[in-house]
Amino acid sequence: MVTFRFEAVLWEWSSSTSWVFLSLPTDVTDEIRERSTQRRRGFGSIPVAVSIGDTEWTTSVFPDKTRDTFILPVKKAVRAKQGLTVGDTAAVVIHVDL
Numbered sequence: 001m002v003t004f005r006f007e008a009v010l011w012e013w014s015s016s017t018s019w020v021f022l023s024l025p026t027d028v029t030d031e032i033r034e035r036s037t038q039r040r041r042g043f044g045s046i047p048v049a050v051s052i053g054d055t056e057w058t059t060s061v062f063p064d065k066t067r068d069t070f071i072l073p074v075k076k077a078v079r080a081k082q083g084l085t086v087g088d089t090a091a092v093v094i095h096v097d098l
Contacts (some may be wrong), residue, residue, distance in 0.1 A: 002035070004028045004094045010074055012086045020079060020086060021071040024061060028094075029069040032061070035098040046070070049095040053082040061094070 008022035024032075036046060045060035055078045061070040072094070074084070084090055 002031075002096050002098050004031075004096070005092070007089050007091050008072075009089050010079070010084055010086050018076075020074050020076075022074060022090060022092065023064070023067055024070045024072060024094075026069060032070060032096055032098070036096070046096065048072070051093045052078060052084070052090050055081050061096075 004024075006025050006028060008024065010020050010022050013019040013021060032046065044063045047058065047060050049056065049058050050072065051057075052074070057075070057078065059073060059075075061072050063069075064071045072092070074090070079085065082090070
């Protein structure tokens with residue numbers, strides 16, 4: 001298990017107002033791509049455990065060819081509990097089983 005800590009800005013998927021993501025930094029994306037040995041799931045996703053503030057959950061990161069990075073969906077319940085909205089910067093901790 002590898003842990004990554006970073007800050008990222010929340011943004012809204014352009015085709016929907018219900019999906020909010022953050023983009024993983026390039027160095028984190030590169031390390032996951034280089035070291036990942038597990039089989040990818042649907043849409044090329046990789047399962048992760050995440051925490052923002054005191055909220056923890058499991059989800060997946062997804063490759064985004066437009067941004068050449070992985071993106072992380074941030075659920076409405078997480079955003080509400082942590083007082084985050086689109087455009088805010090979140091401190092993120094991701095655990096990836098590489």
